[in-house]
Amino acid sequence: MNEHTHKDCEELLGSLSSYIDGDLNPELCQELEKHLAGCDNCRVVLNTTKRTIDLVHTPIEKPDLPEDVRERLFKRLSLDDYLNLKPN
Amino acid sequence: MNKTMSLEISLEALIAGDRAEFARLVDTYSSPIYRLGLRMLGTPQDAEDVLQNTFLNVFTHLSTFEGRSSLSTWLYRIAANEALMLIRKKKPEVNVDDVQAGENDEDLLPTQFVDWSALPEDELLSGEGKKFLDSAIQTLPESMRIVFLLRDVEGLSIKETADALNLTETNVKTRLLRARMFLRERLSAYYGERMIEE
Numbered sequence: 187m188n189e190h191t192h193k194d195c196e197e198l199l200g201s202l203s204s205y206i207d208g209d210l211n212p213e214l215c216q217e218l219e220k221h222l223a224g225c226d227n228c229r230v231v232l233n234t235t236k237r238t239i240d241l242v243h244t245p246i247e248k249p250d251l252p253e254d255v256r257e258r259l260f261k262r263l264s265l266d267d268y269l270n271l272k273p274n
Numbered sequence: 275m276n277k278t279m280s281l282e283i284s285l286e287a288l289i290a291g292d293r294a295e296f297a298r299l300v301d302t303y304s305s306p307i308y309r310l311g312l313r314m315l316g317t318p319q320d321a322e323d324v325l326q327n328t329f330l331n332v333f334t335h336l337s338t339f340e341g342r343s344s345l346s347t348w349l350y351r352i353a354a355n356e357a358l359m360l361i362r363k364k365k366p367e368v369n370v371d372d373v374q375a376g377e378n379d380e381d382l383l384p385t386q387f388v389d390w391s392a393l394p395e396d397e398l399l400s401g402e403g404k405k406f407l408d409s410a411i412q413t414l415p416e417s418m419r420i421v422f423l424l425r426d427v428e429g430l431s432i433k434e435t436a437d438a439l440n441l442t443e444t445n446v447k448t449r450l451l452r453a454r455m456f457l458r459e460r461l462s463a464y465y466g467e468r469m470i471e472e
Contacts, residue, residue: 199382203451209432231384231458233391238458241398241407242426251305255322259304260297262326263333268297 194221195228206236285345288336300329303346306428307353313411313423314357315364324360328353343437350430350438354420361416370416382455386462390469398465410460414453421446422453 198221204210205218222229260269283302287295304325311324331352339348358370390398397403414422424435425446436446 196383199384199455200451203454204447206454207432227384227387230387230389230391233389234386234462235454235458237391237398238454238461239426241461242411242457243429244395244399251308251325252318255308255318255325256301256304258322259300259326259329263296263300263329265293265297265300268294271294271297272301 195225198228199231202232202235206232206239283345285339285341289339296333299332299345303349304329307349310350310353310423310428311357313427314416314420315360316412320360320364324353324356327356331356344434347430347434347437350424350428350434351440354424354438358416358420368416370420382452384455384459384462386459386466388462388466388469390462390465393465393469403464406464407457407461410457410464413460414456418449418453418456421449422457425450426454 198218201210201214201218205215210218222232257269260266283299284292284295288299307328308321308325311321312318315321315324328349332349335352339345343351361368361370399407411419411422420439421435421441424430424438425432430438432443432446432450435441435450436443439446441449
């Protein structure tokens with residue numbers, strides 16, 4: 187049976203986001219990893235949080251600017267002369 | 275005809291009034307700013323207003339840009355302000371300035387423990403899955419959503435996000451954690467149900 191309490195999960199959860207970003211100090215990092223090794227639920231929360239962030243980063247989630255919106259923007263900014271100069 | 279353009283924008287040329295350089299700046303940042311507007315306001319028309327107002331403001335204030343932050347952070351700051359101003363105008367019931375947003379610890383506690391992280395990407399991002407993810411992002415409270423969009427969608431650092439939104443880094447981290455937990459919880463309920471069905 188796990189020795190840790192539900193309280194440990196709540197406390198360490200606050201560090202999860204910084205842990206994923208690689209922004210956690212080494213002591214807390216070690217404490218969190220020790221906790222994760224013995225807590226199935228927290229490991230699931232970590233894995234699924236990482237995956238949530240990955241999904242948001244997926245390119246299909248980043249549609250380009252519609253061409254008609256670009257045209258109106260350039261006209262509003264009096265940049266009509268540069269409409270045919272598009273970046274790669 | 276498309277000409278290749280370098281991504282490096284010259285601040286000197288912009289300040290000197292070089293129109294071609296300003297056009298390059300607009301092309302470099304208009305997609306992310308439009309996306310930000312779309313996800314903050316929810317309609318293409320409002321996103322276009324955010325986009326146009328942002329660059330009109332950038333053009334007007336370029337000569338006063340002091341370079342204390344990067345050009346991109348400054349642009350995101352103007353865009354975020356435009357989006358938040360439009361929300362204040364269109365949805366006065368929404369408190370976009372709520373500094374306590376997501377500070378309630380109970381909002382943070384997970385209740386879903388199905389591990390769907392190993393599901394293949396084509397299954398996670400099927401048409402329906404993508405739609406669900408989009409709608410889940412739309413249900414984030416505005417003051418958390420703007421932090422999440424800048425940090426996790428557009429890839430700004432914690433410091434850049436804090437600079438763009440005039441928040442402390444601690445506040446950005448807190449809102450980001452809440453936003454990620456909020457989305458994780460909703461995606462877990464969604465994919466968890468699908469795993470049980472299979």
